[in-house]
Amino acid sequence: MDSIAQRREEILAKKAKLAELKKQRELRRAEGSNRQSLSGSPAREILSPTPRRNDVEQRRDLDKYLDDILGDSRPSSVQPGSPAGGRATRPTSVISASQLSSDNEAQAGAGTHYQIPTSMVDQGIQTLSIGNLTTVYESEGVDVGPPPKRDTEVVTYSKGVQADIDWSPRKTRGSGESDSERDESPTRSPRTPKRMSRRQKERDEEIRLQLKKEIEEEIKAAQKAVDAGEVQKVSGENYPFKTLSNEELTAVENSNDFIDFVERSTKVLERALDQQLDYDILADYALGGASIDEEDEGYGSSGGKKGRRIREIAQFWDERWSKKRMISDLGFSTKFPELVLASYTKNPSAPHDPDGLIQVWNLHMHDRPEYIFHAQSDILTAKFSPFHPNLIIGGAYSGQVLLWDTRAKSSPVQKTPLTGSGHTHPVYSIDIVGTQNANNIISASTDGVVCGWTVDMLSQPQEFLELTSPPPAKTDDMAVTCIAFPQSDPTYFLAGTEEGSIYPCHRYDRAGAKAGVDGRVKYGGHAAPVMSLDFHPAKGQIDLGDLVLSSSVDWSVRLWKVRPPAATGPSNTSAPGAAQHVTSILDIAREDLVYDARWSPVKPSVFGLVDGAGSLEVWDLNVDVEIPVQKVTPSENKRGALSGGMGSMKRSLNKLSWEKNEGRRVAVAGMDGVVTVFEVGSDLGGVETKGEEWSGVKRLVGRLEGASEGVNGK
Amino acid sequence: MLQSDETLAHLTRISQKPGVQSTLILSRENGAIVRTSGLISNSTSANPNSTLPASNDTAPDNYANGKKEQSAEDVASKVWSFLTAAGSLVDGLYEEDEVKLLRLRTKKNELVIIPDTKFILVLVHDTPPA
Numbered sequence: 001m002d003s004i005a006q007r008r009e010e011i012l013a014k015k016a017k018l019a020e021l022k023k024q025r026e027l028r029r030a031e032g033s034n035r036q037s038l039s040g041s042p043a044r045e046i047l048s049p050t051p052r053r054n055d056v057e058q059r060r061d062l063d064k065y066l067d068d069i070l071g072d073s074r075p076s077s078v079q080p081g082s083p084a085g086g087r088a089t090r091p092t093s094v095i096s097a098s099q100l101s102s103d104n105e106a107q108a109g110a111g112t113h114y115q116i117p118t119s120m121v122d123q124g125i126q127t128l129s130i131g132n133l134t135t136v137y138e139s140e141g142v143d144v145g146p147p148p149k150r151d152t153e154v155v156t157y158s159k160g161v162q163a164d165i166d167w168s169p170r171k172t173r174g175s176g177e178s179d180s181e182r183d184e185s186p187t188r189s190p191r192t193p194k195r196m197s198r199r200q201k202e203r204d205e206e207i208r209l210q211l212k213k214e215i216e217e218e219i220k221a222a223q224k225a226v227d228a229g230e231v232q233k234v235s236g237e238n239y240p241f242k243t244l245s246n247e248e249l250t251a252v253e254n255s256n257d258f259i260d261f262v263e264r265s266t267k268v269l270e271r272a273l274d275q276q277l278d279y280d281i282l283a284d285y286a287l288g289g290a291s292i293d294e295e296d297e298g299y300g301s302s303g304g305k306k307g308r309r310i311r312e313i314a315q316f317w318d319e320r321w322s323k324k325r326m327i328s329d330l331g332f333s334t335k336f337p338e339l340v341l342a343s344y345t346k347n348p349s350a351p352h353d354p355d356g357l358i359q360v361w362n363l364h365m366h367d368r369p370e371y372i373f374h375a376q377s378d379i380l381t382a383k384f385s386p387f388h389p390n391l392i393i394g395g396a397y398s399g400q401v402l403l404w405d406t407r408a409k410s411s412p413v414q415k416t417p418l419t420g421s422g423h424t425h426p427v428y429s430i431d432i433v434g435t436q437n438a439n440n441i442i443s444a445s446t447d448g449v450v451c452g453w454t455v456d457m458l459s460q461p462q463e464f465l466e467l468t469s470p471p472p473a474k475t476d477d478m479a480v481t482c483i484a485f486p487q488s489d490p491t492y493f494l495a496g497t498e499e500g501s502i503y504p505c506h507r508y509d510r511a512g513a514k515a516g517v518d519g520r521v522k523y524g525g526h527a528a529p530v531m532s533l534d535f536h537p538a539k540g541q542i543d544l545g546d547l548v549l550s551s552s553v554d555w556s557v558r559l560w561k562v563r564p565p566a567a568t569g570p571s572n573t574s575a576p577g578a579a580q581h582v583t584s585i586l587d588i589a590r591e592d593l594v595y596d597a598r599w600s601p602v603k604p605s606v607f608g609l610v611d612g613a614g615s616l617e618v619w620d621l622n623v624d625v626e627i628p629v630q631k632v633t634p635s636e637n638k639r640g641a642l643s644g645g646m647g648s649m650k651r652s653l654n655k656l657s658w659e660k661n662e663g664r665r666v667a668v669a670g671m672d673g674v675v676t677v678f679e680v681g682s683d684l685g686g687v688e689t690k691g692e693e694w695s696g697v698k699r700l701v702g703r704l705e706g707a708s709e710g711v712n713g714k
Numbered sequence: 715m716l717q718s719d720e721t722l723a724h725l726t727r728i729s730q731k732p733g734v735q736s737t738l739i740l741s742r743e744n745g746a747i748v749r750t751s752g753l754i755s756n757s758t759s760a761n762p763n764s765t766l767p768a769s770n771d772t773a774p775d776n777y778a779n780g781k782k783e784q785s786a787e788d789v790a791s792k793v794w795s796f797l798t799a800a801g802s803l804v805d806g807l808y809e810e811d812e813v814k815l816l817r818l819r820t821k822k823n824e825l826v827i828i829p830d831t832k833f834i835l836v837l838v839h840d841t842p843p844a
Contacts, residue, residue, distance in 0.1 A: 265828040265835040266724045
């Protein structure tokens with residue numbers, strides 16, 4: 001407050017000085033007008049018949065001067081005349097302004113009076129601006145706003161003052177008050193300034209400059225003072241910082257604001273810290289330089305040809321949530337390739353925690369999930385909706401289909417009822433098919449029920465289909481373990497069963513085939529439950545969309561060439577009831593149970609599989625159909641791997657998922673609850689594929705087909 | 715209560731990450747210190763409950779390096795004025811914009827400041843060796 005008072009004093013002093021200067025000038029002017037009146041023509045000098053030489057000269061000069069000015073800028077030429085009106089009243093008007101108008105008013109005034117100067121060419125813009133400067137700076141002082149830039153301030157200022165104080169009073173007062181200058185001004189023509197003598201003008205100019213300088217200095221000083229005051233004030237308010245009592249502390253910490261804030265900000269912090277570990281943007285390569293290439297051949301990475309390498313890049317495990325849970329499904333987000341979700345079964349030792357759990361991990365945040373979602377029952381399958389990046393769908397052991405939203409809290413935003421028309425058995429397979437604007441959730445439970453749902457309404461299935469085993473089987477029941485849709489046709493799918501056969505199914509009745517299992521074709525070969533089915537993601541030059549990969553716990557992976565649904569029409573049926581038995585075109589025997597096998601989303605010949613021994617194998621059919629290109633095991637850095645206590649079982653890998661956009665990353669997970677993400681070399685992933693890779697697969701399939709048909713023929 | 719425990723767990727875990735020297739949460743309304751870790755308080759009235767355990771591996775190092783533990787009040791006021799300056803910078807340059815994150819790298823440390831509507835989170839950690 002001291003500083004403000006001090007400033008005010010300074011301002012007053014300045015004002016006094018200003019007033020003095022004005023007085024001097026007025027005196028001078030009075031002299032000039034005297035001279036004018038002496039010359040005999042009070043009204044118009046131009047008309048005077050015998051102008052003194054001095055006057056003529058003056059006029060010539062004046063004209064020249066005026067021309068210059070008019071060509072240049074109008075306001076400056078206008079100035080000398082107008083100050084007369086403004087100046088005498090200035091001191092009072094300034095005081096009244098500062099007293100009466102609050103900061104807001106002054107600011108508002110500045111805003112509303114913007115246009116006025118243009119209409120009032122005659123007003124003394126410059127002079128007025130000077131007077132007002134002080135007002136503005138005062139308001140700034142009171143305000144805690146940012147230090148204003150000098151240039152802009154002057155501009156705003158002049159406009160505000162002029163309109164506020166001078167214009168209206170003049171109108172009302174008009175001729176009432178007798179100020180010698182003011183009396184004169186109404187009678188003067190707009191060209192009054194012309195009459196000013198050059199000398200006077202020069203003097204005026206000088207004074208003005210001087211004033212300007214002084215005022216600028218004053219402003220600078222004032223600003224300094226303001227700044228100092230601001231700092232003082234701020235530190236005064238916040239230092240020493242207030243100490244919270246215990247009650248206040250708990251109140252703050254239990255407020256939703258605080259919880260939300262911590263939730264958000266700690267995520268940012270973790271990302272910031274993790275990002276730092278990846279790469280230091282301030283790295284100076286001129287220093288040190290002793291760091292060796294970190295492509296070590298240790299655990300979790302693999303040697304071999306460079307393009308075929310696989311490198312472990314992240315492992316996700318959370319002490320609180322991942323413990324004693326098994327991972328039941330994995331999926332990358334299509335919109336945000338750094339996000340990978342994992343669904344978990346229940347933790348038997350924590351009965352109070354929710355049974356079902358989904359954690360969404362971020363490759364840029366290693367120690368903590370981005371999102372956590374809960375469910376009442378173990379979640380057996382889950383995936384990001386490819387059509388809506390915020391939605392996650394899942395299937396539960398209870399038979400429910402659940403929908404979570406990353407914008408909502410951890411509980412599902414929608415779920416199917418436990419009773420009623422949906423599933424009553426565990427849902428192990430779920431998918432979203434269709435297009436961006438028309439898509440359905442398709443879920444399959446182990447009792448053979450397949451339901452179609454709309455994302456908007458999970459209270460009742462849109463479609464209900466019960467799959468039954470075709471005639472040769474001893475019972476009608478069909479235990480579906482997995483379903484898979486081809487890229488091209490959302491009305492047709494394959495269902496893998498526990499007895500090992502794979503059946504084509506139709507969602508709707510069509511010519512010659514009713515909805516449900518198409519009994520005329522059966523893909524037999526697996527001797528144990530089918531664990532996964534995957535259609536080739538046909539996106540290349542050659543359509544390979546009829547290739548299907550299946551994995552089974554009979555220790556094998558099989559490659560199938562699926563008959564197109566149209567070819568299974570009535571013309572094809574030689575003997576009704578006698579199912580056409582189709583065998584796989586390639587049977588790859590492995591050394592352990594194969595839990596999952598998935599095509600690479602970009603490389604036509606590459607697929608990955610995970611097995612019960614805990615290894616990830618990446619195959620390239622163009623390179624070899626008998627041994628994998630790469631085989632790696634996740635490292636055991638994370639504690640979860642050691643805490644299982646289930647012997648070799650703990651290392652088993654259940655699920656595998658490719659990152660969909662680039663195919664560079666593959667996530668695997670299993671019994672120990674650890675998600676491991678690998679990055680594959682350029683031969684096994686990455687968007688650029690060569691044409692020969694596609695044709696290579698085509699040729700291979702043709703060869704294999706011929707061979708298997710030959711076998712069948714015998 | 716459970717939620718608040720989780721919140722605390724997040725904070726504790728962050729403050730115990732390797733390399734993290736200290737954390738500080740300020741209230742934006744009155745500048746009160748809500749939580750600290752790795753900082754000492756020079757005010758006797760400070761609430762001991764607001765202090766969280768710091769990361770163990772760095773605490774002895776600090777002394778070995780001759781770094782003194784800083785007082786929370788000190789850090790808080792400096793961060794506050796830094797934030798004010800940054801805020802006025804942003805206000806001056808872009809209207810209707812606000813500061814979301816400040817990362818300040820020094821030779822030895824990095825400050826990460828996350829201002830929010832109601833609170834400010836500050837974290838000081840070692841800069842990885844160049």
